[in-house]
Amino acid sequence: MWRTSISWRPTGINARHRGFEMTWEIVIGLEVHAQLSTNSKIFCGASTAFGAEPNTQADAVSLALPGVLPVLNKGAVERAIKFGLATGAHIAPKSVFARKNYFYPDLPKGYQISQMDLPVVGKGTLTIQVPAVGKLPAYEKVVGLTRAHLEEDAGKSLHEDFHGMTGIDLNRAGTPLLEIVSEPDMRSAAEAIAYAKTLHTLVQWIGICDGNMQEGSFRCDVNVSVRKPGAPFGTRREIKNLNSFKFMQQAIDYEVQWQIDTLENGGKIQQATVLFNPDTGETRTMRTKEDAHDYRYFPDPDLLPLEISEAWKNEIRATMPELPQTKQQRYVAEMGLSAYDASLLTSSKAMADFFEAAATGADAKQCANWIIGEVSAQLNRDSLDIDKCPISPQQLNGMLKRIADGTISNSGAKEVFRTMWAEGGEADAIIEAKGLKQVSDTGALEKIVDEIIAANADKVAEYRSGKDKLFGFFVGLAMKASKGKANPAQMNDILKKKLLE
Amino acid sequence: MIELSLKQLSSQLAGRKISSVELTQLYLDRIQQLNPEINAYITLNHALALAQAKAADQRIANNEASPLTGIPFAQKDIFCAKGWRTTCGSKMLENFIAPYDAHVIGKFNQAGAINLGKTNMDEFAMGSSNETSYFGKVQNPWDRTRVPGGSSGGTAAAVAARLCAAATGTDTGGSIRQPAALCGISGLKPTYGVVSRYGMIAFASSLDQAGPMGRSAEDLALMMNVMAGFDERDSTSLQREAEDYTRSLAQPLQGLRIGLPKEFFGEGLGADVGKAVEEAINQYKKLGATVVEISLPNSKLSVPAYYVLAPAEASSNLSRFDGVRYGYRAAEYSDLADMYEKTRAQGFGAEVKRRIMIGTYVLSHGYYDAYYLKAQKIRRLIAQDFVEAYKHCDVIMGPTSPSTAFKLGEKGDDPVQMYLSDIYTIAVNLAGLPGMSIPCGFGANNMPVGLQIIGNYFDEARMLNVAHQYQLATDWHQRAPQGI
Numbered sequence: 001m002w003r004t005s006i007s008w009r010p011t012g013i014n015a016r017h018r019g020f021e022m023t024w025e026i027v028i029g030l031e032v033h034a035q036l037s038t039n040s041k042i043f044c045g046a047s048t049a050f051g052a053e054p055n056t057q058a059d060a061v062s063l064a065l066p067g068v069l070p071v072l073n074k075g076a077v078e079r080a081i082k083f084g085l086a087t088g089a090h091i092a093p094k095s096v097f098a099r100k101n102y103f104y105p106d107l108p109k110g111y112q113i114s115q116m117d118l119p120v121v122g123k124g125t126l127t128i129q130v131p132a133v134g135k136l137p138a139y140e141k142v143v144g145l146t147r148a149h150l151e152e153d154a155g156k157s158l159h160e161d162f163h164g165m166t167g168i169d170l171n172r173a174g175t176p177l178l179e180i181v182s183e184p185d186m187r188s189a190a191e192a193i194a195y196a197k198t199l200h201t202l203v204q205w206i207g208i209c210d211g212n213m214q215e216g217s218f219r220c221d222v223n224v225s226v227r228k229p230g231a232p233f234g235t236r237r238e239i240k241n242l243n244s245f246k247f248m249q250q251a252i253d254y255e256v257q258w259q260i261d262t263l264e265n266g267g268k269i270q271q272a273t274v275l276f277n278p279d280t281g282e283t284r285t286m287r288t289k290e291d292a293h294d295y296r297y298f299p300d301p302d303l304l305p306l307e308i309s310e311a312w313k314n315e316i317r318a319t320m321p322e323l324p325q326t327k328q329q330r331y332v333a334e335m336g337l338s339a340y341d342a343s344l345l346t347s348s349k350a351m352a353d354f355f356e357a358a359a360t361g362a363d364a365k366q367c368a369n370w371i372i373g374e375v376s377a378q379l380n381r382d383s384l385d386i387d388k389c390p391i392s393p394q395q396l397n398g399m400l401k402r403i404a405d406g407t408i409s410n411s412g413a414k415e416v417f418r419t420m421w422a423e424g425g426e427a428d429a430i431i432e433a434k435g436l437k438q439v440s441d442t443g444a445l446e447k448i449v450d451e452i453i454a455a456n457a458d459k460v461a462e463y464r465s466g467k468d469k470l471f472g473f474f475v476g477l478a479m480k481a482s483k484g485k486a487n488p489a490q491m492n493d494i495l496k497k498k499l500l501e
Numbered sequence: 502m503i504e505l506s507l508k509q510l511s512s513q514l515a516g517r518k519i520s521s522v523e524l525t526q527l528y529l530d531r532i533q534q535l536n537p538e539i540n541a542y543i544t545l546n547h548a549l550a551l552a553q554a555k556a557a558d559q560r561i562a563n564n565e566a567s568p569l570t571g572i573p574f575a576q577k578d579i580f581c582a583k584g585w586r587t588t589c590g591s592k593m594l595e596n597f598i599a600p601y602d603a604h605v606i607g608k609f610n611q612a613g614a615i616n617l618g619k620t621n622m623d624e625f626a627m628g629s630s631n632e633t634s635y636f637g638k639v640q641n642p643w644d645r646t647r648v649p650g651g652s653s654g655g656t657a658a659a660v661a662a663r664l665c666a667a668a669t670g671t672d673t674g675g676s677i678r679q680p681a682a683l684c685g686i687s688g689l690k691p692t693y694g695v696v697s698r699y700g701m702i703a704f705a706s707s708l709d710q711a712g713p714m715g716r717s718a719e720d721l722a723l724m725m726n727v728m729a730g731f732d733e734r735d736s737t738s739l740q741r742e743a744e745d746y747t748r749s750l751a752q753p754l755q756g757l758r759i760g761l762p763k764e765f766f767g768e769g770l771g772a773d774v775g776k777a778v779e780e781a782i783n784q785y786k787k788l789g790a791t792v793v794e795i796s797l798p799n800s801k802l803s804v805p806a807y808y809v810l811a812p813a814e815a816s817s818n819l820s821r822f823d824g825v826r827y828g829y830r831a832a833e834y835s836d837l838a839d840m841y842e843k844t845r846a847q848g849f850g851a852e853v854k855r856r857i858m859i860g861t862y863v864l865s866h867g868y869y870d871a872y873y874l875k876a877q878k879i880r881r882l883i884a885q886d887f888v889e890a891y892k893h894c895d896v897i898m899g900p901t902s903p904s905t906a907f908k909l910g911e912k913g914d915d916p917v918q919m920y921l922s923d924i925y926t927i928a929v930n931l932a933g934l935p936g937m938s939i940p941c942g943f944g945a946n947n948m949p950v951g952l953q954i955i956g957n958y959f960d961e962a963r964m965l966n967v968a969h970q971y972q973l974a975t976d977w978h979q980r981a982p983q984g985i
Contacts, residue, residue, distance in 0.1 A: 060601055064821040066594065067581045067603055067700040069735050099817050103841055110820020296864035298873060301707035301814055303736050
């Protein structure tokens with residue numbers, strides 16, 4: 001199930017705008033720059049490692065010395081192909097590099113090598129799971145991908161510590177980027193963020209980008225417009241360079257509110273590029289369409305058209321891991337998980353690997369509940385990623401098996417989990433050491449029940465006269481008498497039988 | 502000694518008749534004497550040249566010499582050479598010391614050749630008379646009041662004045678062939694992609710091609726053996742088996758079919774040039790060749806198409822000269838935009854600025870289709886003309902330039918007149934074909950005339966054979982200007 005039109009519901013809605021939520025539709029498209037995880041730059045051999053001293057990774061090509069020429073890094077192309085395969089996209093048998101011409105001190109050649117008319121990856125799709133918001137349930141949506149193209153990054157201008165001058169660091173110049181452009185298919189901030197997160201997961205999953213947003217490896221530009229439902233697209237404004245999902249949410253919320261305010265007050269939206277200021281939570285116009293550059297794109301004569309054969313694609317296809325979406329479908333169809341739970345368990349490859357290892361030979365649904373519940377909560381509390389989880393999937397699996405075979409109760413399992421997290425150890429050893437084994441011996445349980453019935457004749461009489469609610473009271477006594485170790489299901493059966501005798 | 506061919510020099514060196522240091526010093530002395538007027542060299546570095554000569558002598562002594570070891574060459578100042586000032590004829594790079602070797606320079610160094618110096622050229626190779634150089638005009642050794650042609654004018658003058666044994670040039674629209682013709686020497690522009698462009702300062706990347714300039718086809722063949730070959734640092738370099746360009750020099754020309762494009766012999770061709778070329782064709786007939794008239798119907802569009810495409814690429818290629826990282830920067834400026842504007846206004850000469858503006862214009866939004874794309878279509882049509890023509894002939898011949906060398910300053914004010922001096926050479930670059938010019942007589946004012954030989958793709962060895970056989974039968978290539 002997916003919806004084409006979900007209106008935006010801001011928190012802390014301005015009284016002035018009461019009721020507008022049915023009158024404005026939000027339209028969002030994203031352009032994401034994913035830095036490709038090659039060791040060297042896209043057109044030369046200089047290193048792409050982050051954090052080196054300024055200009056120590058700027059070779060002759062990075063500096064654009066006279067006479068140097070670009071040579072395409074095959075690894076960057078392979079990563080673009082992987083992305084195309086992962087999104088079911090058209091991979092162009094022939095694509096063309098073009099020069100985007102503009103002057104800026106951190107753009108050493110005076111042009112950026114990019115792709116314009118013929119990008120390496122064409123139309124594709126990305127399926128996203130949008131989480132429940134308030135009363136709106138979670139749902140799935142297919143977002144269209146317009147294109148993805150290869151290009152080089154620029155360097156950095158450093159404005160501090162140079163006594164009024166600007167420093168230029170060209171370490172980053174020439175770093176390979178895949179610019180991934182979506183269709184304007186998103187209809188809420190929640191959808192935009194679900195899309196960005198799904199994409200973020202995917203590029204790491206297929207090993208083409210390290211996804212490090214603080215270091216700028218995954219940067220999002222968000223195009224936002226609003227319109228009356230059914231009307232043509234409104235004029236969009238592009239929020240540049242968002243490097244966290246939190247900022248993306250804030251920036252979209254602010255921008256949408258601003259656009260609606262502007263329109264409702266009789267103003268017009270001008271096409272513009274805006275920057276989000278995390279300190280104020282506001283967006284600010286950087287440039288309007290009037291100051292837009294004429295980039296004078298033309299095919300780069302220093303590079304041949306990029307040709308990708310079926311054989312090359314097949315070679316790469318053979319190395320691709322099972323994709324998150326395929327896994328999700330499998331989890332739903334074969335394991336009976338909900339689509340949303342399946343999406344949580346595939347939020348990273350490490351998470352899916354953990355789940356699959358822990359679920360082997362165990363109840364998959366129960367395993368999913370533990371990972372989404374206790375494991376994730378503990379990880380959050382300790383600020384850990386799943387690959388740093390102190391409990392191994394095998395340990396968790398051992399515990400799940402003991403729940404399934406009735407050795408421990410749920411409360412016993414929680415005790416086992418806490419111990420494993422804090423001290424390590426296998427489930428069986430912990431159960432043994434802490435005496436958490438359930439009593440499933442019918443004779444022993446019957447003995448407990450007999451004693452309770454004997455000691456509480458009045459309550460038994462009440463129950464037998466129809467006061468069903470007292471059943472819980474007997475369960476409580478029985479569990480207490482067994483010191484919590486009684487197998488609850490078995491105990492229930494025996495109680496029911498004996499109370500009715 | 503200065504009249505010897507490369508092969509003869511090599512055997513003199515091998516026979517210890519002369520050392521490389523002595524030979525280098527001989528040329529350096531000649532340069533010192535003649536260059537102040539001719540101005541063929543922009544930069545000389547005696548210490549570097551003599552150090553190379555010393556190393557070459559050692560190599561010869563160790564019997565490790567290759568055919569060019571110890572021979573003094575000159576390099577067009579468009580090639581980056583490590584430790585050498587590399588100006589490209591521009592104020593913009595007046596103080597630029599290249600930190601690396603171009604492919605061509607590296608190849609000559611590996612061969613043990615000596616680099617005497619960097620030769621003068623039109624600024625960023627934009628010009629046909631060498632008059633756009635920031636480092637002054639170059640005199641034609643045959644008549645010091647005339648231009649040497651361009652853009653490889655310094656190289657052509659240096660070879661003609663015997664200020665080096667041979668030298669390199671580059672050719673984007675005729676910049677090897679036209680100055681070779683005007684200075685009475687031989688020059689070859691190879692098939693696009695045969696010589697790596699790595700380290701060669703770009704003018705129009707899809708057209709630029711380096712090649713040898715010397716006194717004979719045989720010399721050019723020996724240089725091609727060093728310069729040609731695949732280079733992974735240039736993505737447009739062609740991956741082909743190495744070949745010996747001297748292998749077919751001796752082949753007789755019996756049965757050679759020469760195509761004469763009727764468009765190359767019409768209006769605009771100087772009568773003196775036409776006559777010399779006609780006599781050369783007659784000589785070829787005597788050597789056993791047959792002649793067939795062909796047509797290159799789109800060649801008349803080559804000049805306008807070229808002056809869209811070459812400036813378009815140049816406008817982008819020259820953007821890196823922005824005053825930020827190296828090269829000239831204006832002394833005073835108020836902000837970033839002012840720094841860019843003043844640096845480029847002061848650092849580039851008029852012709853370079855004209856072409857940057859043309860190129861910027863034709864790539865602009867709204868004009869791209871009408872100019873750039875249309876010119877690309879014409880380019881394909883021109884290439885197709887040659888494909889058709891080669892169905893009927895083995896080589897194409899005609900004049901290299903419509904006239905002999907004109908007077909210094911004569912065409913300075915009229916860029917279109919200047920552009921038309923490349924009318925017969927430009928189509929070859931647009932098609933990516935190999936072309937060469939060899940001396941074939943003298944025209945008005947006793948100035949040299951060049952015969953252009955255009956080959957099919959990768960037919961350099963055949964063209965050198967065709968030129969060499971002519972040079973065995975004639976002595977135009979051995980004539981030397983007086984007073985040098």
